[in-house]
Amino acid sequence: MSRGRALRGLVLGVVGLGLIAPIALGLGQSLQAAFGILPALDLRVWSLEPWRMLLAQPGFGSSLQLSLLTGLGSTLIALVLALGFCAAGSFGRGPGRLRWLAPFLAVPHAAMAVGLAFVLAPSGWIARGLALAFGWNRPPDIASVHDAWGLALMLGLVVKELPFLLLVIASGLAQLPVARQIAAGRALGYGPGVAWIKLILPQLWPLIRLPVWVVLAYGLSVVDMAIILGPSNPPSLAVAVVRLFSQPDLAMILPASAGAMLQAALVVVCIAALWGAEAALRLLGRWWVPRGGRGMSWAPGLRLASGAVWALMALASLALVSLLLWSLAWRWSFPLIWPESWSAAAWASPSATWGAALYNTVILAAASTAVSLALAVLWLEAEADLPRAPWAEALIYLPLLMPQIGFLYGLNVWFLRAGLSGGYLAVIWAQALLVFPYVMITLSEPWRSVDPRLLRVAAALGAGRWRRLLGLRLPILLRPILTAAAIGVAVSVAQYLPTLFMGAGRIATLTTEAVTLASGADRRVVGVYASLQAALPFAAYAAAALLPMWWHRNRRDLRGGGV
Amino acid sequence: MFAPITLRVAAGGVAVVMGPSGVGKSTLLDGIGGHLAHGFLAQGRVLIADRDVTALPAETRRIGVMFQDALLFPHLSVGDNLAFGLTPTLRGRSQRRAAVEAALAQAGLAGMYLRDPATLSGGQRARAALMRTLLAEPQALLLDEPFSKLDASLRAEMRQFVFDHARARGIAVLMVTHDPEDATAAGGIVVEL
Numbered sequence: 001m002s003r004g005r006a007l008r009g010l011v012l013g014v015v016g017l018g019l020i021a022p023i024a025l026g027l028g029q030s031l032q033a034a035f036g037i038l039p040a041l042d043l044r045v046w047s048l049e050p051w052r053m054l055l056a057q058p059g060f061g062s063s064l065q066l067s068l069l070t071g072l073g074s075t076l077i078a079l080v081l082a083l084g085f086c087a088a089g090s091f092g093r094g095p096g097r098l099r100w101l102a103p104f105l106a107v108p109h110a111a112m113a114v115g116l117a118f119v120l121a122p123s124g125w126i127a128r129g130l131a132l133a134f135g136w137n138r139p140p141d142i143a144s145v146h147d148a149w150g151l152a153l154m155l156g157l158v159v160k161e162l163p164f165l166l167l168v169i170a171s172g173l174a175q176l177p178v179a180r181q182i183a184a185g186r187a188l189g190y191g192p193g194v195a196w197i198k199l200i201l202p203q204l205w206p207l208i209r210l211p212v213w214v215v216l217a218y219g220l221s222v223v224d225m226a227i228i229l230g231p232s233n234p235p236s237l238a239v240a241v242v243r244l245f246s247q248p249d250l251a252m253i254l255p256a257s258a259g260a261m262l263q264a265a266l267v268v269v270c271i272a273a274l275w276g277a278e279a280a281l282r283l284l285g286r287w288w289v290p291r292g293g294r295g296m297s298w299a300p301g302l303r304l305a306s307g308a309v310w311a312l313m314a315l316a317s318l319a320l321v322s323l324l325l326w327s328l329a330w331r332w333s334f335p336l337i338w339p340e341s342w343s344a345a346a347w348a349s350p351s352a353t354w355g356a357a358l359y360n361t362v363i364l365a366a367a368s369t370a371v372s373l374a375l376a377v378l379w380l381e382a383e384a385d386l387p388r389a390p391w392a393e394a395l396i397y398l399p400l401l402m403p404q405i406g407f408l409y410g411l412n413v414w415f416l417r418a419g420l421s422g423g424y425l426a427v428i429w430a431q432a433l434l435v436f437p438y439v440m441i442t443l444s445e446p447w448r449s450v451d452p453r454l455l456r457v458a459a460a461l462g463a464g465r466w467r468r469l470l471g472l473r474l475p476i477l478l479r480p481i482l483t484a485a486a487i488g489v490a491v492s493v494a495q496y497l498p499t500l501f502m503g504a505g506r507i508a509t510l511t512t513e514a515v516t517l518a519s520g521a522d523r524r525v526v527g528v529y530a531s532l533q534a535a536l537p538f539a540a541y542a543a544a545a546l547l548p549m550w551w552h553r554n555r556r557d558l559r560g561g562g563v
Numbered sequence: 564m565f566a567p568i569t570l571r572v573a574a575g576g577v578a579v580v581m582g583p584s585g586v587g588k589s590t591l592l593d594g595i596g597g598h599l600a601h602g603f604l605a606q607g608r609v610l611i612a613d614r615d616v617t618a619l620p621a622e623t624r625r626i627g628v629m630f631q632d633a634l635l636f637p638h639l640s641v642g643d644n645l646a647f648g649l650t651p652t653l654r655g656r657s658q659r660r661a662a663v664e665a666a667l668a669q670a671g672l673a674g675m676y677l678r679d680p681a682t683l684s685g686g687q688r689a690r691a692a693l694m695r696t697l698l699a700e701p702q703a704l705l706l707d708e709p710f711s712k713l714d715a716s717l718r719a720e721m722r723q724f725v726f727d728h729a730r731a732r733g734i735a736v737l738m739v740t741h742d743p744e745d746a747t748a749a750g751g752i753v754v755e756l
Contacts, residue, residue, distance in 0.1 A: 453630050456598045457692075459621035460628040461648040461699040471647070475638040556681035557637040 008382035012392065014375060019433055020395060022411050023402060027264070029410025033257035040413075041250055050254035054262070057244070057255065059234025064266075067237040070150040070230070071220030072270060074157035079212060081158070081312070082165035084305020087196045087298075089170075090178045098170050104163040104316050106486070106537035108494030110514050113156050113228035114530040115319025117145050117518065118326055120152055123334050125318060131335030139334055146231050153230035157222065159316050161215045162309065165208075172207035176200060193298025198289050205278070214400045216274060217267045221403035224496035224511065228518045237263055241405050242497070257409070264406035271401070320534060327527030346524040354510070354528055361493055361509040361536060367428045369488035372436040373481070379440065380447045381469055384455075396440050399433045404497045412501045422504035430498035435488045442487050446480035447473075476558065479548035486544035490537035510536070565591075565756045567607070572703070572735040574612070577726060577749035580739045582756030588739040591756075592705045595737065596628050597621030611702045611735075627701035627734075629725075631712045633688035635680035641691055642667065642676030648695035666694040686717045693725055697732065704729055706738040710745065722748050 032038070036047035054060065104112075119125045122139035130136065145152045178200055185195030226236045234240065241263060244256035326332075327346050329339035350358070408430065415421040420429075450473060458468045474481065496511050503512075514529040552558040565587050572578040580588050592598075594605035598621055608617045609624070616624040635644045645663045653659055667673055670690035672683075680688065689709075696704065709725070710718045722745065729736045738749060746753050 451634070452600075453632070454634050454636065456593075456596070456621070456628055457630075457634050457696075458636075458647070459598065460596055460624075460626060460701070460705075461695065462622050462625070462650070463647070464620075464622045472636060472638075476636070478638075552638065554640075554679050555638055556679055 007378065011375070011379045011382045015379070015392075015395070015436075018375075018429070019399065019436060022414070022429070022433065023399060023407045025414050026407030026409070026411030027402075029413050030257045030260045030406060031410075033253055033410070034261040036254065038253060041253075043254075050258040053252075053255035054258040057240065060240070062234045063237045063240045064262075066150045066231065066234070067220055067263075067266065068270070070154045070157065070226075070236060071216065071222075071266075074154045074161065074219045075212070075216040077154070078158045078161045078165050078215065081305050081308050082162055082169050083201070084302050085166060085309040086169045086173060087193065087200075088302040088306045090173060090182065090196060090200070098167060101163045101167055102541050103320070103538060104160075104313065105167065106490045106541045107160075107320060107534045108490065108511060108537065109156075109160050109222070110224040110228060110494065110496060110511050110518075111323065111530040111534040112160050112316065112319060113225040114514055114518050114526055115321075115323045115534075116152070116156050116159065116315070117228055118322040118523065118527075119315065119319050120144050120155075125322060125337070128335045128337055132337065136335060145229055148231045150230055150236065153222075153226055153236070156225050156229045157219050159312050159319075160225070161219065162312055165211070165215060166309070168208050168211040169204065172204050173200070175207065176203050189294050191295055191297050191299075193302060194293075194295035197298070198285075202282075202285065209278075210397055213271050213274065214397070216270055217401045217403060220267050220270055221263050221405060223405070224515045227515055232519075237266065238403070238405050242500075245409055245501075253409075260403075260405045260409060263403045267401070267403050267406075323527050323530045323534060325527070326523045327531050329524060329527075343524075346522075346528045353525070354513070354532060357508050357510045357513045357529065358532055360507055361511070361533075363424065364427055364431060364499070364507075364509065365489045365492040365536065365540075367424070368431040368435045368492045369439070369485050371428065371432045372439040372488050373443075373485055375432075375436055376440045376443050376484070377469075377474070377481075380444060381465075381473075396437045400437050404434075408497055408501045412504075415502060421502060422506045424507065426502040427499055427507055430502040431492050431495050434495060434498065435491045438491050439484045439488045442484040443477075443480060446477055450476060478551060479544075479558070482544035482547055486537070486540040489540040493533060493536045568754060568756075570737070570752070570754060572737055572751070574702075574733040574735050575730045577729065577736040577738060577751040579746045579749050579751065579753045580737065580756060581741070581743075581746060581753060586756045588756060589707055592628070592707050592737070592739055595703075596626050596705050597624050598628070625700070625702045627696040627699060627704045629692060629696055629704070629706050629709045631708045631710070633680075633685075633692035635683075635688055635691060635695070637680060639680070640676060641672065641678045641680050641683065644680060644691060645695045645698055649698040650700045662698065666698055667691075670694045685713060686721065689713060689717075689721050690724065693728065697728060697734075701734060703735045703737065706736060706740075708740055708742075709738065711740070711742065718742075718744075719748075 034050050036043055036045060036049055057063075117124070121127070122142060122144055124144075127136075127139055127144070131139075181199045182192055182195050185199050186192060190198065221238045222236075223238045223242055226239045230236050230239065235243070237259065241256055241259035244252045244259060247256075325339065328342050328344060330341040330343035330345070332339040346353075411430065412421055412426075415426045420426040454476075455468050455472065458472050463471065493509075494511060495509075496515055499507060499509050499512050510529050510533040514526060514533055517526045517529060549559060565582075570578060580591065582588055590599070590603060593600070593603070594607075595609050597616070597619065599605055608615060610616070611625065616626070635641070636647065639647060642660075642663050645666055646659060649659055649662055653662055664673070664676065667675060670687075670693070672687060672691060672694075675683070675687075680691070683691065706725070710721055713721055726736070726749065728734075736749075738745065740746065
């Protein structure tokens, strides 16, 4: 017992000092700067000047509005579509394993954004298709990417968050007796759609609430996608804040910090609003459900949602294909649908171009995933002999709900003082803040579902704690562990802001390069970086699926299932 | 949960605990074996051949457990399952291998060292699980409704197999069961909780 407590204490200490404290310190640092305290510039008096400077930024109001619109809009659209798709699926043979989602889940936001920009741009595939139909010979003169309304950004966020929400909803539904309850509802005279909304949705929501909040927080504060797809002047709030932080005039750190705090407040307010809406809908439901109305058919709406999901995923596939195509195209003039000539020139000299970025990306992904995985295993192992601590589990979500811009800059100030900034260690640390929660979330369910009697038998056979862990638990969980690792790699590869800030601009990864190059550079070069960026998580997912299949090839009970 | 009880089982003897569901039969076994989940507190002492093991962790008590499922480790071959249990005091690759092969032969599983446990029949699995337990050289054995999932013909055979081996090795057996036939066949003390 005492050993278990010591292990739990150790893990809590590592998580507290390694993950929670940096966020708190970074947040505190930015909060001080937002109110005029910045010892580095010899500013030691509280003031509201940073906020005045922030409000005076040209286009500030539009930035705020844009962030609200794209963040809330994309989350709600993606949520409604995902719910509709899964609801429509529950009446047939169920939404299934949704294995086909894996590539869309794996691809980093920036790569998806670059691909979408290729497809949506006035000279992109969609315009080329229309040109063929209408006989245009010049790209249309409209801003279909970087549009002032942020529609392209919203579309990008919907396309990228939809697979995540689908997966979350499907795994939530898998825990509920959906088919039997729908059948019971229909036997009472309710149409399937109404039965789903009145019976299933209220049970499903608590299971998906946190992931939806994560999506909302992400959408409100996204940076890389907003740079690639969003309007550039004025940009969304998060991008505007990043720009302020990176200005040579150090005094701009003050309004930037105020903007970072505003960004954090925006997320808090929007999550609170969603919570409020949930409470209001619950009240409404208490009035609506007992009325016993059998309602009308929801089938057309559900079909529409399913159709939209398939269309968006088709768009996503086009975007991914266009990355590879552009990286290999040589001549590809408007309005041709297919390149005229091919060349591997953009791939040809890795040492001068993408080699270093690939190397950095692989090192960072491997290190941050390994650290996160080790920590998650220790956490879950410590859980074995002590009651679960729900508050500690809630803390895991904190880095996902907190906008990165809110704490990363402040954290970097601490890293600078410790002499860590600009090195691998600082970037690995910052990435692990975001990799660990996903690894933990992925691994905890399979971990807890291992039959405890297996471990008792092992103990009765004389196997101590470490032998039970290394000889039994870990090999049995090989597949989920590798899945968690693959997700960790995907999360790490996708990180933009932590690499940018903690690396002090000195550590170039595929993501930072792709984002930098996306504005204006040669499409072939951007295509190479974005293709590689998408390929790394793909490779990790493929390895996570194939390796256990080979390893357990003679073990029937462990072969099935998977990602 | 239940009134305090005192139970002595002779080496090689079989004691049976019976009682309605939920009375705490399995929890009693957990307490004796050292497997109590947190939230449970056991009062009393567990003595094995006059050795007080109450404060020891499960892995050093030398008390084997068997459940109604064989619970062979799914990632190991049948032979490696037995080798997992085989006492570490027996050293040397070839000697350990020979001990496992001998145990497999005793259980009617000769030549099945490399088999995937998932491909064994129910009876084969149960015998393999018993051999795995015995190879750890336990001083006592806890059986939690061990035969309830086997069909009637197999049940009597398996019961005989377990009791014979336990008697031959002088292992004290404590069995929880619903089946009166188990109690009759055991021929020892029967405790009603």
